[in-house]
Structures are given as structure tokens and as C-alpha cells.
Amino acid sequence: MDSDIASQDGLEKPILEIDNLTVIRSGKLVLKNVNLTVNKGEFVGIVGPNGSGKSTLLLAILGVLKAQEGNIKIYNSKPMSRELYGKIGWVSQAAANLPKDIRITIKELVHLGTVNAKNMFSHTWLPMKDNKRNKKVKEAIEMVGLQDFENFDIGRISGGQRQRAVIARALATEAEFILLDEPLVGMDRESRNSLLKLLDRFCHNNGKTIIMVSHDLSAIRQTTHRMIFLEETIRFDGLTANFPDLDSLAKLRGITHTHEQEMGSEYEN
Numbered sequence: 001m002d003s004d005i006a007s008q009d010g011l012e013k014p015i016l017e018i019d020n021l022t023v024i025r026s027g028k029l030v031l032k033n034v035n036l037t038v039n040k041g042e043f044v045g046i047v048g049p050n051g052s053g054k055s056t057l058l059l060a061i062l063g064v065l066k067a068q069e070g071n072i073k074i075y076n077s078k079p080m081s082r083e084l085y086g087k088i089g090w091v092s093q094a095a096a097n098l099p100k101d102i103r104i105t106i107k108e109l110v111h112l113g114t115v116n117a118k119n120m121f122s123h124t125w126l127p128m129k130d131n132k133r134n135k136k137v138k139e140a141i142e143m144v145g146l147q148d149f150e151n152f153d154i155g156r157i158s159g160g161q162r163q164r165a166v167i168a169r170a171l172a173t174e175a176e177f178i179l180l181d182e183p184l185v186g187m188d189r190e191s192r193n194s195l196l197k198l199l200d201r202f203c204h205n206n207g208k209t210i211i212m213v214s215h216d217l218s219a220i221r222q223t224t225h226r227m228i229f230l231e232e233t234i235r236f237d238g239l240t241a242n243f244p245d246l247d248s249l250a251k252l253r254g255i256t257h258t259h260e261q262e263m264g265s266e267y268e269n
């Protein structure tokens with residue numbers, strides 16, 4: 001599978017290089033022979049049915065799960081390397097399920113994003129100046145459209161708003177490479193669309209690189225330029241415009257027509 005569809009100027013190393021990755025969890029083979037290269041500025045969508053290994057892949061990239069075989073390089077460093085601290089943003093699948101009894105406002109939550117990643121791990125970081133930090137927080141909150149709610153407790157806002165607050169926290173860090181796992185769950189159509197537009201702009205205007213996992217095929221299709229279909233291994237990787245129809249997808253998955261219905265319903269949205 002040829003994944004080198006983005007910038008090939010050869011001047012910049014890819015942000016992410018995965019070579020022949022195999023991950024086994026509790027004795028079960030979850031990922032095998034995954035090869036993936038992501039270049040700076042790309043907005044990559046990863047789709048696949050439930051349990052196909054999407055979250056596992058992100059956890060392996062983050063270095064939380066170890067590879068049984070193969071190799072992962074981020075900015076030419078191994079996952080979890082000291083060089084990567086502060087460079088990677090992560091919005092987890094359960095992000096919106098923040099405990100509701102925590103008394104913290106949206107603004108405070110987003111503020112935490114600007115202090116966490118670097119000062120927890122490294123003694124050599126230079127703290128962002130306060131006014132710079134406040135500006136980052138303000139911008140991030142505006143980007144997700146929560147400026148009218150910034151002083152609301154996170155326990156008092158809707159699930160979709162909470163999801164956006166968590167994303168704002170990731171945007172307020174200075175992370176260059178952002179991984180999102182199912183960020184659209186629990187969001188209504190309108191906030192989903194505005195979030196997708198926002199992420200797209202974030203890639204193009206701010207030079208960020210994003211990998212977004214979602215089972216919402218139509219939402220991903222509408223935004224990303226490159227799509228990956230993952231099911232144990234990468235079965236499609238290419239321009240979104242070339243993403244296969246359900247029929248061809250079934251063939252890629254090695255299943256027969258009787259399953260087509262199942263695929264359709266899985267991705268209805």
C-alpha cells in the first residue's frame with residue numbers, strides 16, 4: 001500500500017513513520033503488518049468497524065502499547081521519547097466523560113493544557129509567558145466556539161460542549177501533532193461540522209498534523225484529504241476522493257456480499 005501521497009519534497013522528515021507494526025493485546029493479534037507514513041500538514045482520517053484496532057493503533061503511536069514487531073518513529077524518535085514531550089496532543093475516546101463533580105470551568109480546563117505536557121516531565125522547559133498563555137487559551141476557546149461559556153463549570157455544559165472543551169485543551173498546547181480518538185461522539189450535527197472545519201483549518205493554516213479516528217464515515221469523508229481503512233491491517237490508504245464504495249470495501253475486507261448490509265448500517269450517519 002503506497003501511503004506517500006502528501007508532500008514529497010524530501011526536505012522534511014515525515015511526522016510519523018510506522019514500519020511493519022504488529023500489536024498483540026492479551027494474547028490476541030490486534031494489528032499486523034501496519035505500514036503508515038504521515039507528513040506534516042496532513043489531516044488523516046482512520047475508519048474501520050468496531051474492534052478493528054483503531055484505538056490500539058493510536059495507543060501504540062503514543063507508546064502506551066508496545067509493538068510486538070515493527071517500528072514506530074515520531075519526528076524520528078521512538079514513542080514516549082523525551083524529545084516528543086509537548087509535541088503531541090491527544091484527545092481520548094472518553095474525553096467528554098470528564099467527571100461532572102469536578103468544579104472547574106472551561107477556561108480553567110483549557111488553561112491546564114498549556115501547563116501540563118511540558119512541566120510535568122521536563123526540567124528544561126521554558127514556561128510560556130502568562131500573557132502568551134492567556135492568548136493561547138482564548139484563541140483555543142474561540143476556535144471551538146465556546147467563548148460565551150468559558151466561565152461555565154464543565155459539569156454544567158452539554159456533552160458536545162464538553163467534547164469541544166477537551167479539544168480546545170489540546171489546541172491550546174503547542175502540540176504540532178494531534179491524535180483524536182472518536183472526537184465526534186455525542187455531538188450534534190452542527191457542532192460536529194464546525195469542529196471538522198476547525199480541525200481542517202488548524203491543519204492548513206497552523207501547519208498542524210492531525211490523525212482522527214472515527215466510525216463516522218460520512219463525517220470523515222467530508223473533511224479529511226486522506227483516509228485509511230483499518231481492520232487488523234491497513235486495507236485502504238489514499239485520497240478521500242478515491243475511498244472505495246461499500247462493495248469494493250467488502251472485497252478489501254475479504255467478506256462476501258451478505259455482510260454488505262452490516263457494513264452499511266455500521267456507517268450510517
Ligand SMILES: Nc1ncnc2c1ncn2[C@@H]1O[C@H](COP(=O)(O)OP(=O)(O)O)[C@@H](O)[C@H]1O
Binds near residue numbers: 026049
Ligand atoms: N485492554 C485490552 N486488552 C485486550 N484486548 C483489548 C483491550 N482493548 C481492546 N482490546 C481488543 O483489541 C481489539 C481492537 O480494539 P480497539 O483498538 O479498541 O478497536 P477500535 O478502536 O477500532 O474499536 C478488539 O478486539 C478488542 O477486543
Ligand SMILES: [Mg+2]
Binds near residue numbers: 054055056093181
Ligand atoms: Mg476505539
